[in-house]
Each structure stands twice: as structure tokens, then as C-alpha cells.
Amino acid sequence: MKNFLTLIFLLASVRSFSQDIYALKSGKINFFAGTPVEDIDATNTKAVSFLNLKTGDVRISIPNKEFHFRRALMEEHFNENYMESMKYPKSEFKGKISGIEKLELTSGKPVPVTVTGILTIHGIAKERTFEATLEVKDNTVEANTKFIVPLIDHNIDRPKILWEKIAENVNVTVNFVYELYKK
Amino acid sequence: MSFIKNKLTLALLGVVIFNPLLSQDLDELMKKAEGDKTDYTTATFKGTRIINGHSIEAPAKGVFQLMFSHRFGPLNDPVYTFFGLNEASVRFGFDFGITDRLAVGFGRSSGLGGTLPPPTYDFYIKYRLVTQSRGAINMPVSISILGASSIDTERWPDDGIPRTFEDRLYYTGQLLIARKFSEGFSLQLSPTIVHRNLTNSPDELNTLYTLGIGGRIKISKRMAITAEYYVNKPNSLGAGYYNPVAIGFDLETGGHVFQIQLTNSMGLIEPQFIGGTQTNFFDGAKAVRLGFNFTRVFNMKKTVPHGL
Numbered sequence: 074m075k076n077f078l079t080l081i082f083l084l085a086s087v088r089s090f091s092q093d094i095y096a097l098k099s100g101k102i103n104f105f106a107g108t109p110v111e112d113i114d115a116t117n118t119k120a121v122s123f124l125n126l127k128t129g130d131v132r133i134s135i136p137n138k139e140f141h142f143r144r145a146l147m148e149e150h151f152n153e154n155y156m157e158s159m160k161y162p163k164s165e166f167k168g169k170i171s172g173i174e175k176l177e178l179t180s181g182k183p184v185p186v187t188v189t190g191i192l193t194i195h196g197i198a199k200e201r202t203f204e205a206t207l208e209v210k211d212n213t214v215e216a217n218t219k220f221i222v223p224l225i226d227h228n229i230d231r232p233k234i235l236w237e238k239i240a241e242n243v244n245v246t247v248n249f250v251y252e253l254y255k256k
Numbered sequence: 257m258s259f260i261k262n263k264l265t266l267a268l269l270g271v272v273i274f275n276p277l278l279s280q281d282l283d284e285l286m287k288k289a290e291g292d293k294t295d296y297t298t299a300t301f302k303g304t305r306i307i308n309g310h311s312i313e314a315p316a317k318g319v320f321q322l323m324f325s326h327r328f329g330p331l332n333d334p335v336y337t338f339f340g341l342n343e344a345s346v347r348f349g350f351d352f353g354i355t356d357r358l359a360v361g362f363g364r365s366s367g368l369g370g371t372l373p374p375p376t377y378d379f380y381i382k383y384r385l386v387t388q389s390r391g392a393i394n395m396p397v398s399i400s401i402l403g404a405s406s407i408d409t410e411r412w413p414d415d416g417i418p419r420t421f422e423d424r425l426y427y428t429g430q431l432l433i434a435r436k437f438s439e440g441f442s443l444q445l446s447p448t449i450v451h452r453n454l455t456n457s458p459d460e461l462n463t464l465y466t467l468g469i470g471g472r473i474k475i476s477k478r479m480a481i482t483a484e485y486y487v488n489k490p491n492s493l494g495a496g497y498y499n500p501v502a503i504g505f506d507l508e509t510g511g512h513v514f515q516i517q518l519t520n521s522m523g524l525i526e527p528q529f530i531g532g533t534q535t536n537f538f539d540g541a542k543a544v545r546l547g548f549n550f551t552r553v554f555n556m557k558k559t560v561p562h563g564l
Binding site: 119130134143153157160163 | 282315316317436438478
């Protein structure tokens with residue numbers, strides 16, 4: 074009987090463990106680096122991300138070449154001249170949601186959270202803290218955040234020449250919908 | 257009974273321990289999920305031409321490219337021709353990306369003074385067969401195929417020799433094989449066949465088998481040094497014709513690509529520079545001339561980023 078209880082306990086723990094990991098189902102990262110002269114914006118829907126709602130761990134990886142622009146040439150310049158995507162093919166974030174065990178996530182409403190971690194863009198890692206919201210529904214988690222990336226933080230050259238006008242600070246908007254991870 | 261139960265517990269414990277979800281942390285999950293992606297190489301060359309010949313690149317879908325090219329006279333005369341600027345062969349061309357793989361182009365070339373290629377209309381179609389990539393799909397090179405034809409529209413001389421419309425036609429077939437070895441270094445091999453229905457003299461072969469070799473070394477993010485050489489099969493060009501050699505400099509300024517070059521050829525399309533180059537590059541200033549290609553791109557279709 075005691076063994077049986079152990080068994081049930083173990084089964085239960087397996088179940089609860091697998092219920093903590095969420096995989097990105099559909100993600101949209103948009104950035105705006107325009108100036109009054111020109112709209113420069115791009116969207117990426119090819120991010121890979123996992124979220125552990127028990128520990129608060131977050132991992133995000135974004136293939137730089139999957140940012141798509143209004144003009145093919147902007148995309149080429151982004152990859153060739155700014156991001157150097159051949160050398161640095163992806164942008165990454167490794168972080169943790171602060172105090173996730175204390176959060177009441179199951180309210181069905183967006184819950185403000187603080188995420189702290191390392192943001193790596195153009196090969197330069199920076200410790201950053203972001204404000205985000207998490208909305209937990211049945212088997213999905215929707216995460217939203219907005220933040221600014223100063224290009225200088227990541228050694229991204231901003232040419233001083235007239236014909237290329239890009240902003241000093243890039244505004245990034247993230248909308249991620251995670252789904253319970255099933256093996 | 258308890259023995260059986262123990263065994264069952266043990267088995268389940270095993271399941272628990274070896275459950276991939278338990279042994280895997282997020283980093284491993286990430287690694288596995290990212291493994292499925294393919295990273296395609298872009299911008300192997302800045303321009304749709306390396307110097308004289310085509311590169312594997314073509315305008316993207318919906319992009320329209322306007323191109324002006326000039327080749328001047330030989331450099332050896334600084335006084336009377338100001339380094340050859342009295343004569344020029346000129347081509348203006350339009351290139352259009354129908355899809356991201358398929359492009360078409362149209363051009364007209366003509367010249368003023370000297371021994372210049374005849375006024376010619378040219379058409380081409382270029383198709384990207386494969387793109388260099390790494391990741392889930394590993395492909396060492398990018399390959400494009402090019403088919404071109406041109407019509408020489410020079411008035412026939414009034415010499416009584418009967419000529420037909422077919423005599424005005426030229427054809428080019430090219431396989432363009434390129435690899436971007438690093439951010440700064442790209443190399444292309446271009447096996448080429450040029451067919452001329454009519455040649456200037458009987459010792460010139462109508463069909464030329466040629467291997468083009470071209471490369472680029474970037475010296476900054478927006479500048480590059482290029483070189484290009486087309487080697488014809490020996491004894492096919494005829495007396496007085498030479499293989500085209502070119503050394504160039506690429507400057508990219510936003511929507512423009514500006515290419516300046518030193519070359520021995522006056523022609524701006526394949527039959528003319530491969531089969532019609534009349535000076536030997538290694539004779540120096542009396543053979544080598546200045547030239548430029550100037551391109552400007554326009555977006556015909558306003559592409560909106562996904563999800564906007």
C-alpha cells in the first residue's frame with residue numbers, strides 16, 4: 074500500500090512537472106528604428122522560446138535573418154551592415170521571471186511581471202530587466218512586452234552618412250503565445 | 257505480492273528518472289527546437305553583375321533595378337582623349353524581380369567613336385536554383401542559371417553579301433555557381449556558352465566555351481574590391497581577340513550600387529565582352545580602360561512586414 078502511494082505520488086509529480094513547461098506557439102517581434110525621414114520597421118515570426126512557469130525560466134532565440142522589412146534592400150542592409158547576421162545569426166535572451174511562485178497567474182487577466190536576464194544582440198551580452206505581462210488561460214500563456222534597445226549597447230554601428238538614417242534607439246514590441254509543451 | 261509491487265514501483269521510478277521532460281532543461285529544449293532551422297546565405301555579391309558578367313544575385317520580388325554602364329577608351333592618352341573619355345560604350349538596362357528566384361532583364365547598348373560594339377538589344381532570364389545554407393539544410397553553394405539573347409541592330413554594310421535576320425542573333429547560357437566563404441570573401445565560377453550566328457572572321461568559332469571566375473573581397477561594410485576573368489577554350493576566339501579581365505571597386509550607398517572598374521573589354525553583354533574584346537589586358541594602359549556600372553533600385557510593390 075505504501076508502495077502504491079509512492080507510485081501515485083511519483084505519477085502526480087511527473088504530471089505536474091510536464092505541466093510547467095510551455096513552448097512558443099506563435100510569436101511576433103516587431104521593431105521600429107525609423108526616423109522622420111524614413112519608416113524602418115520589421116517583423117519576425119520565427120522565434121523559438123520556452124517558458125517554465127514553475128521556476129520562471131525563459132529562453133528566447135530569434136533568427137536575425139527572419140526579420141522582414143518593407144523593402145528587400147533594407148533587409149539586406151540590416152543583415153549585412155548592422156546585425157552582421159552571418160557572424161551573429163541569432164539574438165538571444167536567457168532570463169527569469171522574478172518571484173513567480175508568489176504570483177497569482179491563474180486569474181485569467183494579464184499579470185504584470187518583471188523579467189531579468191541576459192540579452193545578447195550582435196554578439197554583445199547585456200543584463201536587462203523588462204516589464205512584461207503574462208496571461209494564463211487553459212493551456213496557453215500569452216506574454217507581451219515593449220522595450221528599447223539602444224544600438225550603442227550592442228556595438229551596432231550607426232553610419233553618420235546622409236543616405237542611411239536609422240534611429241539611435243530601437244523600439245521593440247513582443248507578443249508571444251505559448252502552449253503547454255507536449256513531448 | 258509486495259515483490260511485484262516493488263518491481264512496479266521500480267519500473268515507474270525508471271520512467272520518472274528517464275522521462276525526457278525531467279532530464280531536459282530549457283536550454284536542451286531550445287537546442288533541439290533551433291536545430292530544425294536553416295540559415296540561408298544572403299548578399300553573396302552586392303550587385304547583379306560582378307563586373308562585366310552576371311553574379312548569382314538578382315533583384316528581389318517586386319524590385320525594379322535601373323542600371324547604367326559605361327566603358328571608355330584606353331587609358332594611355334591623357335591629352336587628346338583625357339584617359340579615353342572621348343569614346344564610350346554605353347548600356348542602359350532594366351532588371352525586374354518576378355519572384356525571389358526569377359528575374360528578367362532588358363537592355364540596350366551602343367557606343368560613340370572608336371572600335372565599339374554594335375548597337376544591340378539584349379534580354380535575359382535568370383533563375384535561382386539553390387541557395388547556400390547551413391543548419392537543417394546544408395548547401396555549400398548558391399546556383400543560378402541564366403539564359404540571354406541579343407540582337408545586333410547595326411545597319412548591314414552595302415557590300416552585296418546576302419545576310420539574314422538570324423545573322424543578327426547571339427545567345428548566352430550560363431551556370432552561375434557561387435559561395436560566400438565568409439562575410440568578406442565570395443567566389444563565383446561561371447561556366448558559359450556563347451553562340452554567335454555570325455562572326456566577324458572565319459577563324460572565330462561560332463560557339464564559345466568559356467569559364468568565368470569572379471570574386472569579391474570586402475574592405476568595409478559598404479566597399480569591396482572585385483575581380484573577374486573569363487577564360488575561353490584555347491584557339492576559339494580568333495586572331496586579335498583576347499580574354500576579358502577586370503578589376504573593380506564596389507561602393508554601396510543606400511539604394512545605389514556604384515561599381516568602378518579597369519578592364520580591357522568595351523562590351524557590356526556576354527557575346528561582346530567574352531567574344532569581342534580586342535585588346536590584351538596585360539598590354540597595360542593602351543589596352544585597359546575605365547568603366548562603371550551604376551544601379552538604382554525601386555520597389556514597385558510595397559511589401560509590408562508580416563503581421564502589420
